[in-house]
Amino acid sequence: MARRLNSVSGFLLLAILWEVAPRLGLADRQFFPPLSRLLVELFSLAATQEFWGYLLSTARTWAIGLVVATAAGVIAGLAIGLVPGARTYTHSTIEFLRPIPSVALIPGVILIFGSRYQSGVVLITYAAFWQVLLQMLYGLNDIDAVARDTARSFRFSRTGFIVHVAWPTLLPFLFTGIRLAASIALVLAVTAEMVIGTYGIGRGIVVAQTSNAIPTMYALVIVTGLMGVGINVAARGIEQRLLRWHPSVRNTAAI
C-alpha cells in the first residue's frame, strides 16, 4: 500500500503544482494554463471528430512504418547475418549510413510524396529499420555454439537451421528492436506531421500553437505522451506474453 502510494506521489505532486502555480500567479497563466483547464480541454477535444481523425491518421502512419521497417530489418538481418562474409563487407556501410539522421530525408520525401502520409512512412522506415537490423545482428551473434554445432552434426538444412536454431535465439533480440523501433516511429510520425504538414496530431499541435489555442496545444501534447506510454506498455506486455517460455523473461518474472 505504501509502495503504491509512493509510486503515485510523483504524479500527485506534479498535478498539484501544475494546478496551483498558475492559479497563484507563480507561472504565467496564459502560457501555463492550470491542469484542470487542460483536462477539460482534453475531454471536449475527445468529443470532436477532428481529434479522432488526427489520432487515427497518426496511428496509421506509425503502424505502416513500423511494419515495413520490421520486415525490412528482419530480412536484411537474416541475409547479412547468415550469408558468410556478408557482415564483414557490409560493416563499414552500415556504420556510415546508421548515424545519418533520418530527418535528412525530409526534403527528399517532400519532393516525392508531398504532404501525403507516405512521407512519414519513409522517415519511420529509415529510422526504425536500423534498430531492428542491429538487434537482429546482435541476436545472430549470440547463437549458442553448441546448438550451432549440434544442428550441423544433424545436418540441418539452412531453413531448418533458421527455424529451429536461429529464430528462437533471435526472438528476444528482435522484440527489443521492435520495442525501440515502435517509440522512434511515433517520434518520426509526429515530426513528419509537424514539419511536412501531413494530417495528424503533430499538425494539430502546430495549428493550435499558431492560432494561439494554448490549452488545445497542451492537450494534444499530452495525448502524444499518452500514445507513447501506451506503445511502451503494450510492447512490453506483448513481449512478456509471447516470450513467456524464454529464460530472459522467465527470470524477470520470478523475481
Added chain:
Amino acid sequence: MVRTTGKILHRLAIELVLPLALFGLLLAVSANSTNFYFPPLARVLERFDALWLGPRFVTDVLPSLGRLIAGYAIACLAGVVIGVPLGMFAALRRAAEPVLEFFRAIPPPALIPVLVMLAGFGDTMKVAVIVTGAIWPILLNTVEGVKGADSVLDETCRTYQIRGMSRLWNFVLPSASPQIVVGMRVGLSIGIILMVISEMFAATTGLGAAIIVFQRSFEIPEMWSGVLMLGLFGFALSVVFRLFERRALKWYYGMRDLERRS
C-alpha cells in the same frame, strides 16, 4: 611489420569495397539523369564543394554545431545530476519513475511549439529542444547504472566508511559510467535529429534551415548537397564520440576483456 601493414591494407580494402561500389554505382546511374528531383550526383558534389566547403560551413554548420554542443552538454550534465540521486534512493525513484516515463514518452518534436511559445524562435528555443530530447536516455541510463552498481564494492565502501563526495567520485560515478556513456551515445543521435528539426521549424541559420530553404526554392542540387553534409555531420560526430568512448572507458574495456579471457 610488412605482414601487419598487409593485414591493415587487406582490412581497409574489405571495409571500402562496398561503399565505393555503391558510390560508383550511384555516380554512374545518375550521370545522365534528366529528372529534376534527382540530379546527377556529380552536380550535387560540385555544389557540395562550392557551398559546404566554402562560406556555408561558417554560416550554417558551425552555428548548428554550437547549438548542438550547448544543448547536449546541458542534457548530459542535467541527466547525470538528476539521475544519480534517483539511482541511489529507491523511494525517490519509485515516486519519480511514472512521471519520468510519461515525459520520456512525449515525442520531443511535439514540445517544439510549446518551447517556441515560451522562448520564441531564437537559439534558446533550439538549445532547449535539444535538451528536452537528449536528456532522457542519459538520465534513465544513469539511474540504471547507479542502481546496478556492484554490491561487493558498495559494501566495501561502507566498511571503509567512504561517504559523501568521496563515495560519489570514487565509487558511484565510475561504476555507473559505462552505462552513462551508453545513454550519452543514444542522446547524441537524438540531439542531432532535434537540432535539425528545430532549425527546419524556425528557418534562420543552420544546416536544417539551409536544407529546407533550398527545398522550398527548388534548388535541388543544393538541397541534396545539404543532405549529404548532414549525413557527414552525423557520421563525423559518431566517430568523435567513439574516440571519446574508447578513451574514457579504457579501464572498463580492459577489465571486461580480462574477465572474458579468464
